[in-house]
Amino acid sequence: MxxxxxxxxxxxxxxxxxxxxxxxxxxxxxxxxxxxxxxxxxxxxxxxxxxxxxxxxxxxxxxxxxxxxxxxxxxxxxxxxxxxxxxxPQKCFRCGRGEDEQPVIPCRSAGESLWVCTRCLPALIHG
Ligand code: SF4
CATH class of the missing domain: 3.30.70.20 (Alpha-Beta Plaits)
Structure with a gap:
């Protein structure tokens, strides 16, 4: 050590x-x-x-x-x-996909800490 x-x-x-x-x-x-x-x-x-x-x-x-x-x-x-x-395992807060189906990443939205999958991320970014 x-x-x-x-x-x-x-x-x-x-x-x-x-x-x-x-x-x-x-x-x-x-x-x-x-x-x-x-x-x-x-x-x-x-x-x-x-x-x-x-x-x-x-x-x-x-x-x-x-x-x-x-x-x-x-x-x-x-x-x-x-x-x-x-x-x-974590799930996307928008679509409910688990991380075994789609990569998920942590994000902050409206004061909350959430997980979002890479399919839903563009909609979060672009509205
Ligand atoms: S409040 Fe505590 S347990 Fe919750 S994310 Fe922050 S450091 Fe971690």
Whole structure:
């Protein structure tokens, strides 16, 4: 294990409501809901890319620079394999297609954090 100064996700516990919207966007599985709050469960699982930031309706997620365990793809691989059985697939809020039928991406609309499939995305953009 090696520690270095790097970018990593920070969760403001006072703002976090534990809604869980930030869990799925994290491909590394670094965020879980524990005791009603989102947590980065191991620093080595968070690459600091920040894909989770946009889905938080409370603005509880930011990126900070601090001393942390280095990101480890090997640790992510082990972790993701273990949690695949608990994964909850996402559906498009417009058409209801699941991510097994069409890729879905997180978006913000009218103050809500939603998932939209790539078929419905053009209609959202162009009206
Ligand atoms: S999306 Fe925001 S409010 Fe919801 S669990 Fe994640 S950090 Fe907490």
């Amino acid at each position: 090696s520690i270095k100064r790097r970018s990593i996700v920070k969760i403001d516990e006072d703002k976090c409501t534990g809604c869980g919207l930030c869990v799925s966007p994290c491909a590394e599985g670094a965020i879980e809901i524990r005791d009603g709050k989102a947590r980065v469960i191991k620093d080595e699982l968070c690459d600091g890319a920040g894909f989770c930031l946009g889905v938080c309706p409370e603005g509880a997620l930011t990126i900070e620079e601090r001393e942390a365990e280095e990101f480890s793809e090997e640790a992510v691989h082990r972790h993701v394999e273990g949690r695949i059985k608990n994964y909850i």
